[in-house]
Amino acid sequence: AWASANNLLLAQEKVAGKSNEITAIPRLLRILELKNCIVTIDAMGCQREIAKTIIERGADYILALKGNQPEMLDRVSGSFTYIKPSSEHTMDGKAHGREETRACSVITNLDNIIDRDRWPGLKSIVRIESRTRDVKSGQIHKETRYYLSSLEADAQYINHSIRTHWSVENQLHWTLDVAFGDDASRKQKDNAAQNFSLLNRIGLNIIKNAKVSSMGVKGHRKKAGWDNDYLLYALKSFDVVKN
Structure with missing residues (x-):
């Protein structure tokens, strides 16, 4: 959720x-x-x-x-x-080299x-009618x-x-896979997979909402692993944001 x-x-x-x-x-x-x-x-x-x-x-x-x-x-x-x-409503957008119209x-x-x-x-x-155009190739994709x-x-x-x-894909699933290696995990014994999955998601919540620096998710994880003071600062910052 x-x-x-x-x-x-x-x-x-x-x-x-x-x-x-x-x-x-x-x-x-x-x-x-x-x-x-x-x-x-x-x-x-x-x-x-x-x-x-x-x-x-x-x-x-x-x-x-x-x-x-x-x-x-x-x-x-x-x-x-x-x-x-x-x-009826139509919105236009442009991101990742694509132009999109959603009616x-x-x-x-x-x-x-x-x-x-x-x-x-x-x-x-x-009904959502989407029209996506790749800016570089000019290829158009339509979907209803x-x-x-x-x-x-x-x-x-x-x-x-x-x-x-779709932010659940871009901001959650994709980030967990790329920054946390979620899809590559081979943990299977007992409740290990579920437990580590939950810990990863708690970590992601902290990183995304602590707002202690402009680094990416991987950078936050590495710095928190190397620097206990930074880790505590991130935890405290998340607690302030949450409250």
């Missing part, structure tokens, strides 16, 4: 060996204080039980919709062919969604994605929320 606004990992839940994320996500949601938050989850979490848990926790949701819900996907995508969106359309007329009452809190369906949401028709707000969702 990644809080994009706070740049913090809030919690994690181990997926059982013979299970999957669908059963782990509700357990994770129940240990969090979610009131007035927006929970964004990829297609694996697009489940009625998960939507119900989010609503019961006093939050709203934006759930990615893909082929794991084929009938719902057909009805949602079909709605955008003949129902006029209630709200968000939101529909609150759910007449085409025959089982809409089985999705707790469902108020809108969302769909979402279910408990939010009202505010395309600008929803567009921003969906874009922000």
Whole structure:
């Protein structure tokens, strides 16, 4: 569970060996204080039980919709062919040598969604049309994605929320892999993998929020390992930021 606004990992839940994320996500949601938050989850979490848990926790949701819900996907995508969106918004951006345009359309007329009452809190369906151009090669990539949401028709707000969702990849998963070597870890005995994973994430929270210098994550880790005074300063700085 990644809080994009706070740049913090809030919690994690181990997926059982013979299970999957669908059963782990509700357990994770129940240990969090979610009131007035927006929970964004990829297609694996697009489940009625998960939507119900989010609503019961006093939050709203934006759930990615893909082929794991084929009938719902057909009805949602079909709605955008003949129902006029209630709200629309386009945002442009440029980063990492790419120019991107993201057009968000939101529909609150759910007449085409025959089982809409089985999705707790469902108020809108969302379409994101993205167009990415590689500045160097000129190559253009287009993609259309769909979402279910408990939010009202505010395309600008929803567009921003969906874009922000991907900070979990850029600021958490990628950093853990590159700076902490998470994916290369071979720890398997007993609870070692889960324990070290948790310690790495606690360390990342401290580094990202202590704000003691402008060094990268690897530099912070190395300096903290070499200099106890710097380590204590970082811990105290994080505590001040947190409070």
